[in-house]
Amino acid sequence: MLSSILNRNVFLAATLGMVVLTLWMIFVWVPTETNQGAVYRALFFHVPLAWVSMVSIVGVAIASLAYLRFKDVRWDRLAVAMAETGIVCGALMLLSGMIWARPVWGVWWTGEAKLTTALIMFFIYVAYLMFRAYYPAGAQRHRLAAIIAPVGAIDSVIIYVAADLWQRAHPPLIIGPAAGKEGEFASEFGLTLLISVIAFTMIYAFVASERYRIRAAEDDMAELRKRADALEGAQA
Numbered sequence: 001m002l003s004s005i006l007n008r009n010v011f012l013a014a015t016l017g018m019v020v021l022t023l024w025m026i027f028v029w030v031p032t033e034t035n036q037g038a039v040y041r042a043l044f045f046h047v048p049l050a051w052v053s054m055v056s057i058v059g060v061a062i063a064s065l066a067y068l069r070f071k072d073v074r075w076d077r078l079a080v081a082m083a084e085t086g087i088v089c090g091a092l093m094l095l096s097g098m099i100w101a102r103p104v105w106g107v108w109w110t111g112e113a114k115l116t117t118a119l120i121m122f123f124i125y126v127a128y129l130m131f132r133a134y135y136p137a138g139a140q141r142h143r144l145a146a147i148i149a150p151v152g153a154i155d156s157v158i159i160y161v162a163a164d165l166w167q168r169a170h171p172p173l174i175i176g177p178a179a180g181k182e183g184e185f186a187s188e189f190g191l192t193l194l195i196s197v198i199a200f201t202m203i204y205a206f207v208a209s210e211r212y213r214i215r216a217a218e219d220d221m222a223e224l225r226k227r228a229d230a231l232e233g234a235q236a
Contacts, residue, residue, distance in 0.1 A: 003050040008209075015206050018199040025109040025192045032190075044192055048200035049093035049116070052155035056086030056204065057121060060128070061153035063067035076142045079149060080132065081212035083203055087125035094122060117159045119176065 033040040045172045063079035066072070097115070098108045109115065126146045133143045 011202075011206060015199070015202040018195070019078045020203055022192075022196050022199040025195055030188045030192045036104055039100060039103045041233075042096050044196045045200075046093060046096040047193060047196045049089050049096060050159075051197055053086055053090040053093050053118075053121065054159060054203045055201075056082050056089060056208075057124065057149070057152035057156050060086065061149040064149040067142060068146050071139075072144070073219070074216075077212055079146070081157075081208045081215055083125060083128050083149070084211055085208040087129060088123070089200075089204060090118075090122040090125055094118065114159060117155055121152055121155045121159060124148065124155060128152070132167075159220050177235055 022044075026041050030041075030044075032038055059082045061102035063075045063082065067079065080105045097118075102108050103112075128145060131148060132141060132145050135144065
């Protein structure tokens with residue numbers, strides 16, 4: 001127990017250190033982009049949030065499929081924890097993208113493929129969590145919810161390649177295996193973006209792990225309450 005708390009505190013301290021470093025690099029170290037001006041710094045939030053949102057929905061799908069395979073409730077808890085954390089990242093991804101788009105494109109939103117598929121991913125998060133919130137608790141809820149998550153995983157792949165498949169206003173891929181020469185960038189930009197992605201990934205991992213721990217405690221409390229009710233009924 002003590003070692004677990006120490007490990008959590010060490011990881012939290014490392015995460016906070018990465019956040020401080022990231023903020024310093026974004027607002028102090030990296031030079032201002034000539035054409036876009038200071039607003040381009042929003043990309044150092046938008047891109048990591050998009051990365052975390054897509055990785056998260058894939059993780060939800062993997063955990064859901066693992067639950068269907070092994071029937072272990074821990075996989076279901078992990079899927080829920082990642083979905084609850086991922087939906088926050090997805091909302092911030094959309095918000096940061098609009099903040100960047102307004103001065104650069106002149107509009108808050110366009111209906112192009114990458115933006116639309118990102119919005120669909122957000123709604124998949126919403127559908128997954130709303131279903132779990134309103135469907136009666138039990139194994140059937142776990143099984144049906146596990147069917148929704150893989151749809152989001154498929155959508156995340158479409159999001160990644162959408163800017164190249166349907167080229168419009170959104171910039172082309174700048175990172176990842178599918179990025180071409182258009183994805184090359186200055187060393188300061190690239191290093192800052194890399195550190196930002198690492199920092200946001202660490203934030204996501206910490207929050208999701210804490211949510212998993214709380215979810216496990218909630219399930220234990222519900223089980224104890226059920227046993228107490230059963231005991232009271234037997235004594236009556």
